[in-house]
Amino acid sequence: MIYTITFNPAVDYVVTADTFRTGKTNRTKTENIVFGGKGVNVSLLLHALNTKSIALGFIAGFTGKALREGVEKEGITTDFIEVENGFTRINLKLHAEEETELNGSGPEISENELKSFFEKLGALTPQDTLVLSGSVPKSLPKDIYAQIAKLAQTKGVRLIVDAAGDLLLSTLEFQPFLVKPNREELSEMFRAPADTEEQVTALAEELKRRGAKNVLVSMAGDGALLYTETGEVYFAPAAKGTLINSTGAGDSMVGGFLAEFTRSGDFEKALAMGTAAGGATAFSVGIAGFQKIMAVHESVKAGVQRVR
Numbered sequence: 177m178i179y180t181i182t183f184n185p186a187v188d189y190v191v192t193a194d195t196f197r198t199g200k201t202n203r204t205k206t207e208n209i210v211f212g213g214k215g216v217n218v219s220l221l222l223h224a225l226n227t228k229s230i231a232l233g234f235i236a237g238f239t240g241k242a243l244r245e246g247v248e249k250e251g252i253t254t255d256f257i258e259v260e261n262g263f264t265r266i267n268l269k270l271h272a273e274e275e276t277e278l279n280g281s282g283p284e285i286s287e288n289e290l291k292s293f294f295e296k297l298g299a300l301t302p303q304d305t306l307v308l309s310g311s312v313p314k315s316l317p318k319d320i321y322a323q324i325a326k327l328a329q330t331k332g333v334r335l336i337v338d339a340a341g342d343l344l345l346s347t348l349e350f351q352p353f354l355v356k357p358n359r360e361e362l363s364e365m366f367r368a369p370a371d372t373e374e375q376v377t378a379l380a381e382e383l384k385r386r387g388a389k390n391v392l393v394s395m396a397g398d399g400a401l402l403y404t405e406t407g408e409v410y411f412a413p414a415a416k417g418t419l420i421n422s423t424g425a426g427d428s429m430v431g432g433f434l435a436e437f438t439r440s441g442d443f444e445k446a447l448a449m450g451t452a453a454g455g456a457t458a459f460s461v462g463i464a465g466f467q468k469i470m471a472v473h474e475s476v477k478a479g480v481q482r483v484r
């Protein structure tokens with residue numbers, strides 16, 4: 177089974193506005209609510225590709241209830257822990273002259289609630305895959321990603337990590353199967369530029385040297401580079417289309433990659449499906465559905481190439 181972990185799910189309030197001025201009253205042109213958080217998005221994308229997963233994590237308050245109901249209505253199996261204090265955050269995704277995001281910090285999670293969460297992970301087996309992604313509410317221990325990565329290694333579970341900074345870096349010693357930083361995250365992690373392919377390659381290789389088996393660097397409209405454990409490097413150009421909302425494109429890439437890799441074990445095909453899923457979501461309001469992903473897949477699959 178594939179399990180996604182979202183410590184900090186979110187109700188995404190996606191709005192467009194003709195203009196946005198800080199310090200002024202602004203008005204929206206369109207508004208949508210989509211249920212998200214990185215792991216939840218991965219589960220939604222996996223579901224779109226007929227791949228079963230169970231969404232784990234913490235929800236709270238009326239927003240948490242709405243999120244659980246909403247994703248279950250989509251057909252996702254969830255096993256969230258409902259925490260007592262606070263509420264699941266509402267993240268603003270504003271599309272005006274530029275894309276602006278305002279992400280909340282999330283509810284208060286108690287020691288007992290965290291204990292119940294780890295009890296659920298006790299049942300993992302080497303047949304399972306765990307996707308660990310997104311930010312962590314302040315009330316959780318700083319080394320929570322490392323704790324989960326260690327557990328995954330001990331249990332022989334395949335681990336995929338998509339997070340920024342120290343969260344991702346702290347998992348490397350436990351040899352995650354795949355890490356997926358975007359280019360900015362990669363650059364910030366090492367306080368080094370990641371503008372050229374050579375620079376990205378040097379930093380991705382450093383992630384591998386520190387323990388990651390495979391590294392997928394997403395570069396939004398510039399495509400993605402995949403560095404495999406067997407030493408190959410693949411490049412996938414981004415799909416062509418009209419950008420609607422890139423929120424969740426990275427999560428969709430992870431979901432598409434995983435759905436295909438679980439089926440075929442083929443890195444090149446997995447990169448093509450990840451690219452299709454990422455692009456399809458960038459061209460949608462929420463996480464893309466099957467038909468859009470497949471249409472984009474047709475247009476991108478021939479462009480994936482081995483560069484080393």
Ligand SMILES: Nc1ncnc2c1ncn2[C@@H]1O[C@H](COP(=O)(O)OP(=O)(O)OP(=O)(O)O)[C@@H](O)[C@H]1O
Binds near residue numbers: 358397414429453455
């Ligand atoms: N504007 C776009 N046009 C085409 N494809 C895109 C676009 N934006 C994203 N993608 C596809 O999705 C993949 C992941 O996007 P990106 O690098 O923005 O991830 P991310 O920063 O992790 O996203 P997020 O945090 O919003 O989920 C890209 O590698 C690309 O294949």
Ligand SMILES: O=P(O)(O)OC[C@@]1(O)O[C@H](CO)[C@@H](O)[C@@H]1O
Binds near residue numbers: 188423
């Ligand atoms: O604050 P985090 O956890 O880093 O990111 C949360 C988030 O921006 O990630 C998803 C897109 O990747 C959205 O659904 C959600 O609002």
